[in-house]
Amino acid sequence: xxxxxxxxxxxxxxxxxxxxxxxxxxxxxxxxxxxxxxxxxxxxxxxxxxxxxxxxxxxxxxxxxxxxxxxxxxxxxxxxxxxxxxxxxxxxxxxxxxxxxxxxxxxxxxxxxxxxxxxxxxxxxxxxxxxxxxxxxxxxxxxxxxxxxxxxxxxxxxxxxxxxxxxxxxxxxxxxxxxxxxxxxxxxxxxxxxxxxxxxxxxxxxxxxxxxxxxxxxxxxxxxxxxxxxxxxxxxxxxxxxxxxxxxxxxxxxxxxxxxxxxxxxxxxxxxxxxxxxxxxxxxxxxxxxxxxxxxxxxxxxxxxxxxxxxxxxxxxxxxxxxxxxxx
Amino acid sequence: xxxxxxxxxxxxxxxxxxxxxxxxxxxxxxxxxxxxxxxxxxxxxxxxxxxxxxxxxxxxxxxxxxxxxxxxxxxxxxxxxxxxxxxxxxxxxxxxxxxxxxxxxxxxxxxxxxxxxxxxxxxxxxxxxxxxxxxxxxxxxxxxxxxxxxxxxxxxxxxxxxxxxxxxxxxxxxxxxxxxxxxxxxxxxxxxxxxxxxxxxxxxxxxxxxxxxxxxxxxxxxxxxxxxxxxxxxxxxxxxxxxxxxxxxxxxxxxxxxxxxxxxxxxxxxxxxxxxxxxxxxxxxxxxxxxxxxxxxxxxxxxxxxxxxxxxxxxxxxxxxxxxxxxxxxxxxxxxxxxxxxxxxxxxxxxxxxxxxxxxxxxxxxxxxxxxxxxxxxxxxxxxxxxxxxxxxxxxxxxxxxxxxxx
Ligand SMILES: Cc1cc2nc3c(=O)[nH]c(=O)nc-3n(C[C@H](O)[C@H](O)[C@H](O)COP(=O)(O)OP(=O)(O)OC[C@H]3O[C@@H](n4cnc5c(N)ncnc54)[C@H](O)[C@@H]3O)c2cc1C
Numbered sequence: 001x002x003x004x005x006x007x008x009x010x011x012x013x014x015x016x017x018x019x020x021x022x023x024x025x026x027x028x029x030x031x032x033x034x035x036x037x038x039x040x041x042x043x044x045x046x047x048x049x050x051x052x053x054x055x056x057x058x059x060x061x062x063x064x065x066x067x068x069x070x071x072x073x074x075x076x077x078x079x080x081x082x083x084x085x086x087x088x089x090x091x092x093x094x095x096x097x098x099x100x101x102x103x104x105x106x107x108x109x110x111x112x113x114x115x116x117x118x119x120x121x122x123x124x125x126x127x128x129x130x131x132x133x134x135x136x137x138x139x140x141x142x143x144x145x146x147x148x149x150x151x152x153x154x155x156x157x158x159x160x161x162x163x164x165x166x167x168x169x170x171x172x173x174x175x176x177x178x179x180x181x182x183x184x185x186x187x188x189x190x191x192x193x194x195x196x197x198x199x200x201x202x203x204x205x206x207x208x209x210x211x212x213x214x215x216x217x218x219x220x221x222x223x224x225x226x227x228x229x230x231x232x233x234x235x236x237x238x239x240x241x242x243x244x245x246x247x248x249x250x251x252x253x254x255x256x257x258x259x260x261x262x263x264x265x266x267x268x269x270x271x272x273x274x275x276x277x278x279x280x281x282x283x284x285x286x287x288x289x290x291x292x293x294x295x296x297x298x299x300x301x302x303x304x305x306x307x308x309x310x311x312x313x314x315x316x317x318x319x320x321x322x323x324x325x326x327x328x
Numbered sequence: 329x330x331x332x333x334x335x336x337x338x339x340x341x342x343x344x345x346x347x348x349x350x351x352x353x354x355x356x357x358x359x360x361x362x363x364x365x366x367x368x369x370x371x372x373x374x375x376x377x378x379x380x381x382x383x384x385x386x387x388x389x390x391x392x393x394x395x396x397x398x399x400x401x402x403x404x405x406x407x408x409x410x411x412x413x414x415x416x417x418x419x420x421x422x423x424x425x426x427x428x429x430x431x432x433x434x435x436x437x438x439x440x441x442x443x444x445x446x447x448x449x450x451x452x453x454x455x456x457x458x459x460x461x462x463x464x465x466x467x468x469x470x471x472x473x474x475x476x477x478x479x480x481x482x483x484x485x486x487x488x489x490x491x492x493x494x495x496x497x498x499x500x501x502x503x504x505x506x507x508x509x510x511x512x513x514x515x516x517x518x519x520x521x522x523x524x525x526x527x528x529x530x531x532x533x534x535x536x537x538x539x540x541x542x543x544x545x546x547x548x549x550x551x552x553x554x555x556x557x558x559x560x561x562x563x564x565x566x567x568x569x570x571x572x573x574x575x576x577x578x579x580x581x582x583x584x585x586x587x588x589x590x591x592x593x594x595x596x597x598x599x600x601x602x603x604x605x606x607x608x609x610x611x612x613x614x615x616x617x618x619x620x621x622x623x624x625x626x627x628x629x630x631x632x633x634x635x636x637x638x639x640x641x642x643x644x645x646x647x648x649x650x651x652x653x654x655x656x657x658x659x660x661x662x663x664x665x666x667x668x669x670x671x672x673x674x675x676x677x678x679x680x681x682x683x684x685x686x687x688x689x690x691x692x693x694x695x696x697x698x699x700x701x702x703x704x705x706x707x708x709x710x711x712x713x714x715x716x717x718x719x720x721x722x723x724x725x726x727x728x729x730x731x732x733x734x735x
Contacts, residue, residue: 319618
């Protein structure tokens with residue numbers, strides 16, 4: 001057992017981080033507001049770096065690394081608030097031609113549950129104008145839809161970098177995989193979501209630390225006040241717990257003999273989801289009035305977290321799955 | 329990143345598992361009463377069994393009676409102890425988990441030979457005399473003094489919250505040897521035999537209704553200078569090593585044990601009714617079980633990351649910056665488990681004992697103990713507030729608070 005990053009993984013993190021610093025600074029992301037949310041050129045470069053093909057087998061045109069390596073990339077994606085349907089395109093690599101290379105942008109959504117009493121919720125499609133292919137996941141499998149055929153309203157999005165479209169009657173689509181593959185997507189998707197959240201939570205923590213060291217009140221840095229220190233320390237504990245469990249889940253997926261990957265994935269989502277939400281709220285608090293502005297970056301990270309918290313039926317569904325695993 | 333145990337680890341696991349299968353039957357259940365002599369005898373008996381079988385001090389060097397194995401095998405050991413329901417370290421806590429390791433790292437050869445094998449064989453029981461009535465979080469302000477008199481130190485003063493003092497043979501003790509020096513620079517770390525004349529132990533009753541910790545009074549107690557670990561007035565550094573072990577690895581076994589606790593709580597929640605339904609059917613209870621089990625998993629993962637970090641660092645001393653994160657997460661998690669436990673058992677919580685329903689014993693007492701005892705976890709070995717200061721100041725590099733002087 002050596003549950004720390006190996007040399008290759010450290011290199012991978014460095015490379016992805018350098019790319020993000022260069023290509024995805026907040027100053028650039030802010031200019032993407034109101035657009036489709038994906039820049040094709042950047043997307044293709046992400047494809048070249050292996051963002052989508054990383055955990056795909058070489059025979060299928062992939063890089064052949066593990067989900068643990070993908071999780072490291074997604075963590076960086078979270079740290080830099082990288083926009084676009086990265087998770088869906090990663091999952092679709094090997095199944096949809098061009099997804100692995102970043103030539104085709106694949107988005108996805110869970111099919112809304114049928115109404116029991118009252119109206120069916122419209123499907124909320126992320127990045128509707130950026131996606132070439134939309135994949136709908138339900139209990140029976142994966143279904144392919146051409147997003148250009150979907151009509152619906154394009155409302156103001158909560159996360160400025162996650163544009164959405166409301167689609168009332170989501171078509172059934174063409175089935176491209178069965179229930180088993182859909183279940184795997186959910187499991188891997190939960191891990192990648194958790195990894196993204198770890199990155200977001202980490203960035204929210206360090207944005208706050210930086211501000212606490214710089215902002216002076218009462219002739220001293222606010223980071224010298226214990227009430228602020230303790231909020232920051234709580235953020236740190238949450239990030240570290242989430243990171244550890246997310247890595248464990250990814251490694252368990254790669255090495256299934258070491259444990260129950262489904263339980264580990266659900267647990268990772270629960271812990272990371274709590275971390276991103278609480279760190280987000282506390283980051284606003286630590287920044288004071290500035291934290292509540294559009295100008296300070298905090299809200300971008302918090303809002304992306306709020307978006308991710310709804311994926312895979314949300315955090316509480318994962319908590320239910322963990323609970324069920326205790327008594328099965 | 330690799331979470332797989334080696335073949336060697338797994339071979340060790342199955343051998344240990346087989347041994348525990350019979351050994352746990354032989355040792356029987358640990359007495360929980362307040363007869364401390366009986367508890368000491370039980371824990372010593374168990375430790376001797378472990379020692380004779382080669383399962384004491386898994387990662388301690390062979391020359392001091394250990395197994396000479398890795399910290400990973402130590403982890404496997406804890407997993408198997410938890411799985412088998414075997415007794416935990418009990419009154420061996422201080423000796424095996426932080427006094428012993430401190431002597432190993434900072435003591436001299438004579439001290440290692442004198443104490444380490446006895447700690448592992450269970451013949452030497454230790455306690456920790458760090459805290460004083462006036463020196464808790466501000467440990468470095470301790471006043472209990474030791475005055476040099478030839479080849480001896482003469483100790484006078486008081487310690488408090490000394491766990492297992494009433495059954496201990498030795499005390500790892502911090503004393504003030506230079507009252508003039510700045511507070512961190514006048515402290516010395518001593519090995520103090522508890523049977524010396526002038527030592528008086530007065531047990532204190534705690535809110536969980538046990539007498540686990542005591543006040544200890546020292547009246548001109550004479551200790552040979554050769555019992556000093558590290559240099560005179562350099563005890564603070566030695567104490568930091570002790571605290572690194574106490575916060576870093578001492579609770580590893582408990583971190584693993586709570587996996588079992590949350591499982592037991594889930595099972596119990598399906599057999600017990602509160603407010604007209606099974607506790608399990610209360611969606612908030614069930615989801616909180618899910619949340620806590622997820623956190624337990626995360627703590628386990630974090631422990632493994634830290635074990636790997638210690639292995640990579642190579643000096644064997646847990647990194648305090650990592651240790652405090654685990655300690656904070658662990659104590660908060662146990663308190664949440666304690667609160668949830670009370671919600672699960674409802675009015676059975678009025679009985680500080682197991683209760684019987686339809687001829688089944690429901691293990692409710694463990695949950696009550698959890699509810700009360702978990703409150704001590706964010707105080708003992710450094711309060712959560714102090715751990716948070718450490719993260720903010722050492723990990724994040726934020727400035728200390730200004731000092732305050734009374735006028
Ligand atoms: C069950 C148990 C077993 C123990 N066993 C031992 C033992 O075997 N040997 C031993 O030596 N000690 C032992 N202790 C003592 C333990 O280490 C101390 O209780 C602990 O360090 C806190 O000190 P205190 O009790 O004096 O509280 P105080 O230091 O008086 O703290 C009171 C409150 O003030 C807060 N506070 C204090 N300073 C600060 C600060 N700088 N910033 C923010 N908040 C602050 C604390 O967080 C706490 O909430 C044990 C304690 C318990 C509960």
